[in-house]
Amino acid sequence: MFYLLSVDERKIRTEKSNASFLIEFILLGFSDVPSLQWILFGIFLLMYLSILMCNSIIMVITRTDLALQTPMYFFLSNFSFVEIYYVTVTIPRMLVDLCTQEGNISVLACATQMCFILMLGDTECLLLTAMAYDCYVAICNPLHYSLVMNQRICTQLVAACWISVTPVVIGQTCQIFSLHFCGSNRINHFICDIPPILKLACGDTFVNEIAVYIVVTVFVMVPFVLIIFSYYKIICSILKLSSAKGRAKTFSTCSSHLIVVVLFYGTAGITYFQPKPNQSEIIGKLLSLFYTILIPTLNPIIYTLRKKDIMMALRKLLSKLLT
Template sequence: MIQENHTALSDFIFVGYSELPVLEELLFAVFLLIYMSIITGNGLIIYIIMTDPILDTPMYFFLKNLAFLEILYTSVTLPKMLVNFVAQNKTISFVGCAAQIYFILFLGSIECFLLAAMAYDRYVAICNPLHYKLIICKELCLVLVTGSFIIPMPIHMGQIYLLFTLPYCGTREINNFFCDVLPVLELACADTIANEVYRVVASALIIVLPFCLIFASYVKIISVILKMSSVESRKKVFATCSSHIIVVSLFYGSGTIVYVSPRSKETLIVNKLLSLFYTILIPMLNPIIYSLRNEEVKVSLRKLFRKC
């Protein structure tokens, strides 16, 4: 069936905002600057964590993996988008579209689990500080990161199989800047109820379950903070969690709207904008959020700039 579809439909065409061609050069410049800032910002985070012994802790181990993930995540979509802004032929092959969707879902799911692991790390550090080093050991950190990579693999393979064994006929235009589940699903000329059910179940496992773990962790953390007698201690403890809370709110908020909300013509337009937000702007903002609100990261960056 995949071979038949590939024969009948050799490629897809991106629409994006092609109805406004005068903006394409401006969009190219803006997105190129964003991509460079993502590479630079997350690259700096990775470098200082790997070179500064002060940052050799489980929290920064997770942050290093998150920064590396953000670079991979944006590299799945942004280079192709940049090419499309300056190319006349804004197409992607059938197989290329399937690969792009898979890696968007796969890497996005890893980020969900990594954010949950980071919340658990903060929970143990604040709620059980005396046993922190015993519980959050290097072996557990490796298990959590490895599990974050392994768990989403089979889930999204099934979703891609269901999506690209559908018959596609008629229009080949994807109403987005890159291949994503909902815009491609709109092009199918068959019953997509199985895809819808699978999408909701997969989203519950990948988005809702980790979010529940994060929420439960912060309920415990907040209860401990409220019991502290010193206002200064409350501020100090909350400061260690504030960056993570902001990132979780931005990422899960936009991701939930796109992948869990019901489909309609109005939501597809909103989702096109939100998909840019969580695939491009959040990876750009993460290094800024963690560096501006984290004193240890700021100290390490100052050391690096002095050396330079």
């Protein structure tokens, strides 16, 4: 028996058909400013090489210099390791798209990129929390520092950062990419991130947005609150010191970490706490540029300039290489 479908029914069936045959997305990237494509390519390439070089140097000197065999630099070395992979997931793909003027990316590749971005980003949040705890113990409980922050505990903290994040992020990525994507497959972004992907989904994404809020709360806001509490206790301890010089010296040991925390958590929190329609696409791109490229470029500079031990170790390394 034959019958005519209504307009709405045909539309729904067409959308489901389009969704089922969707095999790739198109990352629009910076196609709205074609005159700046090659300028952006040069800038991003220089920043990427700078990130790789600076973080690699930090990893080498913190592993080879005996003066830097402390929990603080152990966490910094792991943080630099995560930073290298974090930018490698995003920038090379951006450079290829800028060079070819094409942004085609398969659904599987898009899901893989999103998974690694979230995994490495959440791991950075937890590592920053571990570094704040290290500062807290060093300043507020110095007599027990060597007992509390021994090598075994530090290794377990780093392992916990990875183990706690991985299954959650994989599950969240699978949940998002199990949605139906209907209509346009054009992502107005330069990476496969949650907000622009959710905008392409048809149907109700309320459950997915709630899941995003929960994950952000657990892996971004809770660590941020713990860091703030740690610094509250640190500042209280510093203010008890009688010498102004001693207060300045003590706070300088953690100030670089605090700067990185404010920059990273600020931009990432704004992005993921409004995952779908409220976020302007231009603002979303700018915020993503901050936490995917600019902040990773600044992090090694912030740490090396504010850590005299690293500068001394760097001079020793250079002198060995030049002699």
